[in-house]
Amino acid sequence: MSERDFREDDLREWIISDPKSILGEEFLIIGREVAVQRIGDAIDLLGIDRDGNVVVIELKRGSLQGTVDFQGLKYAAYSSHWDYDKLRDQFEKFRSTNWGRSLYDEETRFTEVLDEFCNEDYTLNQDQRILLVGESIRERLDIVLRWISDRGIDVTVVEFELLADGDRLYLDAEQTIPVPEHTVTDVSPDTSEEPWKDNGRDWHLNERSNEETAELLEEVAESLEDIDQLDGPEWGQKHYLSFKEGRKRRIAIRTKRTLFHVDIYDVSSEGVDTEEIARSVGVAREDVKADDLRGGRPGVRITCRAGQDIDTNALVEIARTLVDSGNA
Numbered sequence: 001m002s003e004r005d006f007r008e009d010d011l012r013e014w015i016i017s018d019p020k021s022i023l024g025e026e027f028l029i030i031g032r033e034v035a036v037q038r039i040g041d042a043i044d045l046l047g048i049d050r051d052g053n054v055v056v057i058e059l060k061r062g063s064l065q066g067t068v069d070f071q072g073l074k075y076a077a078y079s080s081h082w083d084y085d086k087l088r089d090q091f092e093k094f095r096s097t098n099w100g101r102s103l104y105d106e107e108t109r110f111t112e113v114l115d116e117f118c119n120e121d122y123t124l125n126q127d128q129r130i131l132l133v134g135e136s137i138r139e140r141l142d143i144v145l146r147w148i149s150d151r152g153i154d155v156t157v158v159e160f161e162l163l164a165d166g167d168r169l170y171l172d173a174e175q176t177i178p179v180p181e182h183t184v185t186d187v188s189p190d191t192s193e194e195p196w197k198d199n200g201r202d203w204h205l206n207e208r209s210n211e212e213t214a215e216l217l218e219e220v221a222e223s224l225e226d227i228d229q230l231d232g233p234e235w236g237q238k239h240y241l242s243f244k245e246g247r248k249r250r251i252a253i254r255t256k257r258t259l260f261h262v263d264i265y266d267v268s269s270e271g272v273d274t275e276e277i278a279r280s281v282g283v284a285r286e287d288v289k290a291d292d293l294r295g296g297r298p299g300v301r302i303t304c305r306a307g308q309d310i311d312t313n314a315l316v317e318i319a320r321t322l323v324d325s326g327n328a
Helices: 008-017 019-023 068-079 084-095 110-117 139-150 200-207 211-224 274-281 312-327
Strands: 028-035 042-048 054-059 128-134 155-165 168-177 231-234 240-245 248-255 259-265 288-292 298-305
Touching: 008 019, 008 028, 008 042, 008 054, 019 128, 019 155, 019 168, 028 084, 028 110, 042 068, 054 068, 068 128, 068 139, 084 110, 110 248, 139 155, 139 168, 200 211, 211 231, 211 248, 211 259, 211 298, 211 312, 248 312, 259 312, 274 288, 274 298, 274 312, 298 312
Parallel strands: 054 128, 128 155
Antiparallel strands: 028 042, 042 054, 155 168, 231 240, 240 248, 248 259, 259 298, 288 298
């Protein structure tokens, strides 16, 4: 990189714009040059993984050397005490920067981003991870980091090389610590370890649902496609399929074996007649609730059970009205 006059800042911006291409995994980036109290230095990048764990990302334009191992451990130890409020404040600070504005809308809330990005059963900052990125790793440091990794501390090293082909430049990255079970190029949305990413439709209809529920689920999902302002359904999440308006998820259908929940987000409970909704759709009164949904966003949940005579046309009209009311 130095021979091409690239700086560490350039590497940082490349990762912010597309973490998975370089790091081999998607991260929710919530900080750049994050100052740590009582430490006269800053974390290069701060992220969150799909399980809600905090990820400390340290970058070196050249080789990983010196005290970068201690740096990573020190930052991970300090960040282990950061609660939801601390991480939310950090996210909002980052969102107001040029880098944050390139990733998030101005009105995006931290709870929405977490709910959208993380797995269904995530726990925020339950654990911390250290990710070191450099063009190579010195032998002494390699021995230390492998020893740390072997003892259960989540340390990952990604080594990269800048390649040139005429005027084109390519960044080739490879995880070297811990030695991956699959190469980075083998880890893709099609991995058999995550079948919902391979074929989400089949996953939700045949694995998450029984035959009767699947038939109703497919009918409801297809009917909701008629709401013009929404895009979807997107089937590739483990526990739900979703419909989005722009970047924001507005409807999620959370699947279970004998039922599914239709969650309609950003709807105030004020003025919502849950009894009338239940009567119109054809579900029990207790299966319609107006309350805070997952992630603390207000909304309406309609639970549809196998064997019910659901009026999908009524469900779509109610969903359309509620989505519109959330935009008012």
